[in-house]
Amino acid sequence: NAGVTQTPKFQVLKTGQSMTLQCAQDMNHEYMSWYRQDPGMGLRLIHYSVGAGITDQGEVPNGYNVSRSTTEDFPLRLLSAAPSQTSVYFCASRKPGTTDTQYFGPGTRLTVL
Amino acid sequence: DQQVKQNSPSLSVQEGRISILNCDYTNSMFDYFLWYKKYPAEGPTFLISISSIKDKNEDGRFTVFLNKSAKHLSLHIVPSQPGDSAVYFCAASEGSNYKLTFGKGTLLTVNP
Numbered sequence: 001n002a003g004v005t006q007t008p009k010f011q012v013l014k015t016g017q018s019m020t021l022q023c024a025q026d027m028n029h030e031y032m033s034w035y036r037q038d039p040g041m042g043l044r045l046i047h048y049s050v051g052a053g054i055t056d057q058g059e060v061p062n063g064y065n066v067s068r069s070t071t072e073d074f075p076l077r078l079l080s081a082a083p084s085q086t087s088v089y090f091c092a093s094r095k096p097g098t099t100d101t102q103y104f105g106p107g108t109r110l111t112v113l
Numbered sequence: 114d115q116q117v118k119q120n121s122p123s124l125s126v127q128e129g130r131i132s133i134l135n136c137d138y139t140n141s142m143f144d145y146f147l148w149y150k151k152y153p154a155e156g157p158t159f160l161i162s163i164s165s166i167k168d169k170n171e172d173g174r175f176t177v178f179l180n181k182s183a184k185h186l187s188l189h190i191v192p193s194q195p196g197d198s199a200v201y202f203c204a205a206s207e208g209s210n211y212k213l214t215f216g217k218g219t220l221l222t223v224n225p
Contacts, residue, residue, distance in 0.1 A: 042217040104156030
């Protein structure tokens with residue numbers, strides 16, 4: 001199993017550009033989520049999904065869209081990038097009914113100029 | 114308002130000694146607590162957890178203590194090893210709510 005994979009590892013955008021951060025997992029986990037990590041801020045939940053076709057907002061959802069068409073994939077879309085979205089983004093997945101078996105991807109480091 | 118607080122940004126200990134990382138929370142509805150470890154350029158990895166029905170959980174060198182009345186938990190690492198040097202995040206969740214609320218993290222440095 002590859003676990004949770006994220007692409008790209010690094011990305012530089014200009015203000016106003018759009019892009020999609022990809023996340024995939026091969027563990028058949030129903031629950032997936034996106035976090036951002038900023039210096040001195042810990043990890044903050046952006047959006048999450050409890051299954052295909054179901055998504056909900058986390059703590060900091062503004063400026064981001066998500067969709068969940070399959071169990072495996074959970075892309076995060078930035079429609080119009082802003083410098084405030086410069087951060088490291090982590091995708092995570094876990095089985096339903098458990099809390100500790102949450103697996104994180106390696107992260108995507110995004111810089112918005 | 115920060116619901117999970119790790120007030121020590123960093124901690125430095127000698128190899129072989131005990132490391133104690135602390136975490137406080139304000140939301141009394143939290144009933145499951147976790148510690149994650151994170152190395153640079155990697156995603157966080159799960160370390161140990163504790164349910165609110167317990168006050169202690171051990172896994173090898175790692176022990177988590179929970180004091181519900183004080184809304185405080187701590188992670189003890191004994192003995193500390195240089196490979197334990199990483200950022201440690203405390204996280205909490207509420208009931209069947211899948212969402213985790215993280216603290217800001219504590220950078221642990223274990224010196225040889």
